[in-house]
Amino acid sequence: MAAFRPLPALALAGGLVLALITARHIWNSPAWRLERLQQKVAPKGGRVFQTTLSGEELAFLLQDCKLYKLEVTRRSLRRELVLKPDFYPFAFCFEQSIERKGDRLEVFLLMQALGAGGGNQGGGTYRSTDGRKWQ
Numbered sequence: 001m002a003a004f005r006p007l008p009a010l011a012l013a014g015g016l017v018l019a020l021i022t023a024r025h026i027w028n029s030p031a032w033r034l035e036r037l038q039q040k041v042a043p044k045g046g047r048v049f050q051t052t053l054s055g056e057e058l059a060f061l062l063q064d065c066k067l068y069k070l071e072v073t074r075r076s077l078r079r080e081l082v083l084k085p086d087f088y089p090f091a092f093c094f095e096q097s098i099e100r101k102g103d104r105l106e107v108f109l110l111m112q113a114l115g116a117g118g119g120n121q122g123g124g125t126y127r128s129t130d131g132r133k134w135q
Helices: 004-026 031-046
Strands: 048-053 056-063 066-072 077-083 091-101 104-112 120-128
Touching: 004 031, 031 048, 031 056, 031 066, 048 077, 048 091, 056 091
Parallel strands: none
Antiparallel strands: 048 056, 056 066, 066 077, 091 104, 104 120
């Protein structure tokens, strides 16, 4: 019968612990959190958008004609609502887009009323150079 050798058992346990720490580090990274959010909202027409404005890296979520500024850390992902059209009953998000144009961010939101002859009920084109103040 072979004698127990603690060194290979310790090396195996150490390798397993190192693999778990590495996996946890990757799974908790801000990039991983944003990728998971993109996968979650894409089937519903949402979009995660990352850009640099005024020298600051920013991330946004555009979903259902609402724009959220994302604050992503290793521990959390928080949303702050920054843009939305005025409320109108029985209206839905008809079109939305977000893109970088030069040194500013441009967001287009279009709400449309339900029913025959439902016209545009809200939204428009919004621009910002810092992601906080919108025109």
